[in-house]
Amino acid sequence: MTEEIIIAGFGGQGVLSMGKILAYSGIMQDQEVSWMPSYGPEMRGGTANVTVIVSDERISSPILTIFDTAIILNQQSMDKFEKSVKPGGLLLYDPNGITRHPARKDIKIYQIEGARLSAEMGNTKIFNMVILGAYMQVKPIVLLENVIRGLKKSLPERYHKLIPLNEDAIRLGMKNVTETVPA
Amino acid sequence: MGELKLMKGNEALAEAAIRAGADAYFGYPITPQSEVIEYLMAEKPHERTGMVVLQAESEVAAINMVYGAAGAGKKVITSSSSPGISLKQEGISYIAGAELPCVYANVVRGGPGLGTIQPSQADYFQSTKGGGHGDYKQIVLAPASVQEMADFVKDGFELAFKYRMPVLILSDGVIGQMMEKVDLFDPIPRLTDEEIVAKYPWATTGKKNGTERRIITSLDLDSLKMEEHNKHLQAKYREVEANEVRYELINCEDAEYVFVAYGSSARIAQKATELARKKGIKAGIFRLITLFPFPTKQMQDLCKKGVKGFLAVEMSAGQMVEDVRLSVSGCAKVEHFGRFGGIVHTPEEVLRAMEQKIIGG
Incomplete structure (x- = not known):
């Protein structure tokens, strides 16, 4: 199994840390992982993206142009990465702020209202975990228990009290993801 | 097996320097390599092993601090990215000429000049064909993973001390910035001053040890002696060519x-x-x-x-x-x-x- 993922959105949405949690969860499952961010001026206030690969085998290129899964969190990233999903692949997006919805018919498309749901939970900082939950529901590459183990291992002790909140956000995302079909 | 972590290449290099028993890191920040000094500053290795971490006033100062510490028999490392590595070239030539061990890393970015902060491999000529002036060589290790960013620090120090020459870890913005799983090797203790005196007969450790006068220099105004010194360097490089090829x-x-x-x-x-x-x-x-x-x-x-x-x-x-x-x-x-x-x-x-x-x- 090799899963090649691009996560793309605005700087500040937690794109990079979501990728890191995914990578850490892969390590917890004894898998190979890579995490390659876009870095540089484009990250400051502009778009941010990260390529994450989780695999049972040694990972070759950490930099890719086509992906099994694209997780898209703003319009610029939709314009850039909708076409980068492999035929038969998966596109997961938050419709908040999206004016041109994905139109491809050869891939599976899912929506998650991460911005709305995290605002309703009263904490927009857990937005990325809602998105992660939605992804885990439609493509269970990493198990919830391994995400939690990864968080415990990667977060300093003083933040461990926030883990239950993150777990709730993941479950919320899992429950609310819906498949959509382009018109 | 040591400790399993998810790390950036730059962070793995920094952690490996502490674990390899380095005595000092001297450096100056530059993208895409700044995580090396950031990690070291946050990690406070002087509390873990006594290792010194110092942000110099410039790359030129940093490499000359490396030159000085290496002369005293210390395990010393620096790092930078392309424009900063160009600034270090004079010092590297001196270190090669004076036959001192050191490890340094170049997390290459696009050039020429200040270029760009994005990844590149355009420093190959500089790394393998000289860089600084004079007939010298350095061992160049090219990591292709975060794991090798860590492992090559340890290997680099072994080679640097075996041959008394600079070892370059030639990385790039991709390997420096990406995160992968890394299995960190077990820490190697730093040498004590007494161990350095006993182990390195060339090091300038002070006359108090009852040894004869030791001189570390890359200068000899007698050209015949300088030719002999160059022949000796070339013989060493042939030995490296015969023994240390890795692919x-x-x-x-x-x-x-x-x-x-x-x-x-x-x-x-x-x-x-x-x-x-x-x-x-x-x-x-x-x-x-x-x-x-x-x-x-x-x-x-x-x-x-x-x-x-x-x-x-x-x-x-x-x-x-x-x-x-x-x-x-x-x-x-x-x-x-x-x-x-x-x-x-x-x-x-x-x-x-x-x-x-x-x-x-």
Whole structure:
């Protein structure tokens, strides 16, 4: 199994840390992982993206142009990465702020209202975990228990009290993801 | 097995310096390498091992601090990215001339000049053909993973002290910035001052130890003596060439077409090989691990086994390809492909170049 993922959105949405949690969860499952961010001026206030690969085998290129899964969190990233999903692949997006919805018919498309749901939970900082939950529901590459183990291992002790909140956000995302079909 | 962590290449290099028992890191921040000094400052290694971490006022100051500490027999390391490495070249030439051990890392970005902060491999000539002035060489290790960013610090110190010469870890913005799983080696204790005195008869450890006067210099106004010194250096470099070549062959058993690459380009070429094999093209990779010494004989041997062509893949306008041509020496076709100026080539582009320049060309 090799899963090649691009996560793309605005700087500040937690794109990079979501990728890191995914990578850490892969390590917890004894898998190979890579995490390659876009870095540089484009990250400051502009778009941010990260390529994450989780695999049972040694990972070759950490930099890719086509992906099994694209997780898209703003319009610029939709314009850039909708076409980068492999035929038969998966596109997961938050419709908040999206004016041109994905139109491809050869891939599976899912929506998650991460911005709305995290605002309703009263904490927009857990937005990325809602998105992660939605992804885990439609493509269970990493198990919830391994995400939690990864968080415990990667977060300093003083933040461990926030883990239950993150777990709730993941479950919320899992429950609310819906498949959509382009018109 | 040591400790398993998810780390950036730059962080792995920094942690490895502490674990390798380094006495000091002197550096100056520059993208895409700044995480090295950031990690070291946050980690406070002086509390863990007594290692000194110091942000110098410039790259020139940092390399001269390395020169001084290395002269005292200390295990010392610095790092920078391309423009900063250019500034260090005078010091590196002096360290090579004075036959001192040190490890330094270049997390290469696009040039020339200040260039760009994005990844590049355009410092190959600087790394392998001199860089600073004079007839000197340095051992160049090219990591292609976060794991190797850590391991090559340990290996680098061993080689640097074995041959008393600078060892360069030639990385790039991809390997420095990416995160991967890394199995960290167990810490090696720093040497005590007494151990340094006992172990390194060349080090300037002070007359109080009852030893005779030791002089560390790269200067000799007697040209005949300087020629002798140069002959000695060259003999050492031949010994390094005979003993320290490192490389990896991937999918080369039946390969007709071979990508030659190092660092992040080797990873991309590996993906291109996967794509090629799916199309029925018998592709393989000759991954360089040491750039000096260059695996000349090993490449020739592979060529004689029936390789029809080599494609040198590097993020430069064509530098390593010259050494590939010299090694293959007409036995098979050699071409170059690479994006440059901060653009990273894609696996698809790399495969297309093999098809157009080598297979169809």
